[in-house]
Amino acid sequence: MSTSVATRKRRRIPLVDRIALIICGLVLAIAVIGPWIAPHDPYAVNLSQRLLGPGPEHWLGTDINGRDVLSRILTGARTTLLATAVVLAVTVVIGVVVGTLAAVGGRVVDEIIMRITDVGLAVPSIVLALGFAVALGPGIGSAIIAVSVSWWPGYVRLIRTVVRETMQSEFVESAVALGVGRRRLILRHVLPNSLDILYVQVTLDVAAVMLVISGLSFIGVGAQVPSAEWGAMIAAAADNVTSGWWALVFPGLAIAITAIAFSLVGDWLRVLRDPTLKQEN
Amino acid sequence: MTLLEIRDLKVSYGEREVVHGVNLSVGAGCRTALVGESGSGKSVTARAVLQLDVAASLSGSVSLKGQELVGAKASELRSVRGSRVGLVFQDPLTSLNPVMTIGWQIMQPLVIRGVKKKEARERGIALLARLGVKDASRRFDDYPHQFSGGMRQRVVIAIAVIAEPELLIADEPTTALDVRVQAQVLDLLHEVAVERGMAVLLITHDLGVVAGFADDVVVMRHGRIVETAPVAQLFADPQHPYTKGLLGAVPRLDRDPAQRLVSVEEIEAVAG
Numbered sequence: 162m163s164t165s166v167a168t169r170k171r172r173r174i175p176l177v178d179r180i181a182l183i184i185c186g187l188v189l190a191i192a193v194i195g196p197w198i199a200p201h202d203p204y205a206v207n208l209s210q211r212l213l214g215p216g217p218e219h220w221l222g223t224d225i226n227g228r229d230v231l232s233r234i235l236t237g238a239r240t241t242l243l244a245t246a247v248v249l250a251v252t253v254v255i256g257v258v259v260g261t262l263a264a265v266g267g268r269v270v271d272e273i274i275m276r277i278t279d280v281g282l283a284v285p286s287i288v289l290a291l292g293f294a295v296a297l298g299p300g301i302g303s304a305i306i307a308v309s310v311s312w313w314p315g316y317v318r319l320i321r322t323v324v325r326e327t328m329q330s331e332f333v334e335s336a337v338a339l340g341v342g343r344r345r346l347i348l349r350h351v352l353p354n355s356l357d358i359l360y361v362q363v364t365l366d367v368a369a370v371m372l373v374i375s376g377l378s379f380i381g382v383g384a385q386v387p388s389a390e391w392g393a394m395i396a397a398a399a400d401n402v403t404s405g406w407w408a409l410v411f412p413g414l415a416i417a418i419t420a421i422a423f424s425l426v427g428d429w430l431r432v433l434r435d436p437t438l439k440q441e442n
Numbered sequence: 443m444t445l446l447e448i449r450d451l452k453v454s455y456g457e458r459e460v461v462h463g464v465n466l467s468v469g470a471g472c473r474t475a476l477v478g479e480s481g482s483g484k485s486v487t488a489r490a491v492l493q494l495d496v497a498a499s500l501s502g503s504v505s506l507k508g509q510e511l512v513g514a515k516a517s518e519l520r521s522v523r524g525s526r527v528g529l530v531f532q533d534p535l536t537s538l539n540p541v542m543t544i545g546w547q548i549m550q551p552l553v554i555r556g557v558k559k560k561e562a563r564e565r566g567i568a569l570l571a572r573l574g575v576k577d578a579s580r581r582f583d584d585y586p587h588q589f590s591g592g593m594r595q596r597v598v599i600a601i602a603v604i605a606e607p608e609l610l611i612a613d614e615p616t617t618a619l620d621v622r623v624q625a626q627v628l629d630l631l632h633e634v635a636v637e638r639g640m641a642v643l644l645i646t647h648d649l650g651v652v653a654g655f656a657d658d659v660v661v662m663r664h665g666r667i668v669e670t671a672p673v674a675q676l677f678a679d680p681q682h683p684y685t686k687g688l689l690g691a692v693p694r695l696d697r698d699p700a701q702r703l704v705s706v707e708e709i710e711a712v713a714g
Binding site: 336 | 492494520521522523524525528529531533536537538539540541542550551554555598601602605
């Protein structure tokens, strides 16, 4: 009985997760083609049309400089998601390389790496980003560097744990018994059997990293105000929220919906991968 | 001629010694069975040959055709592993890499020793066919989960013997299989060993398996060897009370059905 229920669940994606998957696909598509489907120029200042409410000409209204909010959201998706993708790419690469080193490099290497990651985990990314903003000048680049620097220790820990677990497998012992060398052992036997967890973790982290990047832009150390980045748009609109709430609420909704969709998909992947969680649902 | 010579081998984990001075030899081309109940140290003794367990500390001597392996350099051990001594694991489910095709894994011992892919592939397919896997060339690119337990153990044997080792250590190779498949796999192992002139050290707790397979039998208990004898002699005239007890614990068709089997407690009482 319980097995048949489990199989049926795996075949049918739950409705919520299906919607989340569609939203994620949509957001990714917008990130690619957004600038071409934007109905207006996202940077064209038109002071005669400032702070128009949502209507037939400007579906989501205009901001304080008369720029079309919808166009800016569509264009901004690329900046926000690209920054998130860069952060995750950098931290995953560091995590895999350093985490594997910690797992297989012996006790001394492991101790050194783990103490450094402890320090990394102790520094909040916002504080770090403020430091980078001062040192490098504010901009989306500083935000990317700052979030990457504060994000990699998590991946190092994750990969270290998974690699150590895989090293205990019998097929790894059997490869050693065949005379397989260390490098081949790690690259062809251990890592291919360890990295599937990244699909889950990366999807879950898309939401978190995106929030931090937008948050940094909001407080003014990330993307700067004229650029169409979701966090920066909110920051610019915050001053006149009473006369034009739409310029603040819609980019905010874009962030919230995207973040929720990605974390739902991440959770769904996690449950798929772990049969024990599936039974609880 | 002696292929593997183990002299006064002691194995300990930290402070705890689990194998207390074992002497054992395997002649070239001979099949020796190492028998004992679980925890007797049989597996630890056999695995000491390849030194896979970094936590185990060894003393004494393990020599392969005169080459001393205890205290050997890592590079020396690597040249022995797989190419001179092969190892078949107990559970074919966990000893195969799940994300690589079985062909890739069968070819691997050859590929890491510089054999061309094309040649390795041909040899792999031929060996797999010899081991009774139907449609070997088509199934060569399948993944482990696409095979049944018995077929998987044939794959594991193929991996262990493809580099033509002089000695094959089979650590309970049939324990994870059902009885009918057990016999097939053992017969196959026997045939391949004879064909290739390969010596086999078979580790098992199943005396029924030993009779048709081995030339010599070594009985271990509590980390010591209690009896070593040719297989016919051991079954006809066991010397040590523990061996007698073990043989008494094997169910047989030619015995009076009313007679009870010997229990472990009774063996313990006699053997002390």
